[in-house]
Amino acid sequence: MPHQLLLATRNLGKIEEFRRILEAQAPGEIELLGLDAFPETHDVVEDGKTFVENAMKKAREMALATGIPAIADDSGLCVDALGGDPGIFSARWAGKHGDDAANNQKVLEQLRDVADENRSAHFTCVAALYLPDGRSHYEEGRFDGWILRAPIGGEGFGYDPIFRPEGYSISSAQMSAAEKDAISHRGKALRAIAPHVMSALSSVR
Numbered sequence: 001m002p003h004q005l006l007l008a009t010r011n012l013g014k015i016e017e018f019r020r021i022l023e024a025q026a027p028g029e030i031e032l033l034g035l036d037a038f039p040e041t042h043d044v045v046e047d048g049k050t051f052v053e054n055a056m057k058k059a060r061e062m063a064l065a066t067g068i069p070a071i072a073d074d075s076g077l078c079v080d081a082l083g084g085d086p087g088i089f090s091a092r093w094a095g096k097h098g099d100d101a102a103n104n105q106k107v108l109e110q111l112r113d114v115a116d117e118n119r120s121a122h123f124t125c126v127a128a129l130y131l132p133d134g135r136s137h138y139e140e141g142r143f144d145g146w147i148l149r150a151p152i153g154g155e156g157f158g159y160d161p162i163f164r165p166e167g168y169s170i171s172s173a174q175m176s177a178a179e180k181d182a183i184s185h186r187g188k189a190l191r192a193i194a195p196h197v198m199s200a201l202s203s204v205r
Helices: 012-025 051-066 087-092 100-110 177-183 185-204
Strands: 003-007 030-033 070-079 120-130 136-147 163-165
Touching: 003 012, 003 051, 003 185, 012 030, 012 070, 012 177, 012 185, 030 185, 051 070, 051 120, 051 136, 070 087, 070 100, 070 185, 087 100, 120 185, 136 185, 177 185
Parallel strands: 003 030, 003 070
Antiparallel strands: 070 120, 120 136, 136 163
16 A cells, blocks of 8 residues: 655646656655645745745645645745846745746846846755654755746746756757656655655655
8 A cells, every 4th residue: 555645735737746756766655645635734834044944844834734744845946147036936936826927927027138148047946854753854956957038838837938958958848747857856856855755654654
């Protein structure tokens, strides 16, 4: 019987991405649940000053609220010409949480007069695991690239349409799920934390 693991998000795209990556690491061993499976839970206020603080807070609060081991991530786009912004504010950069089109448009507008060679950026993802008994662990992944001049591609989510990965001529939104998973910040963080997840879940039984 698979181990239950709660992913502390309501973002369906992120849930699918996590499920895909964890399944590749531990086939058939994890039943990944999203927050929609626990409608009584509240949304965690992401008031940390770093990706680590936010990811750990979300995992901790949801593990304690549900009694199920929880994994959470905090991830974002860090643009060098913007001093690292949007950073931890990536999901709500344009004001409304989760408005991908508006967030992309705001970044493009802010970089309108920035030359191509100065449009370097990277995604960061911190994946945090928290167990109801207080044990915790986190891993971090990074995905380097450049900001395009206009959105392109229909895959992925978030800032994928305006991000061109280092060494590629296409946006992350033009990549297949498998291609993106292999090099993305979230893929790297999840592959790094997967052994810790399996070790922790095995000890829960």
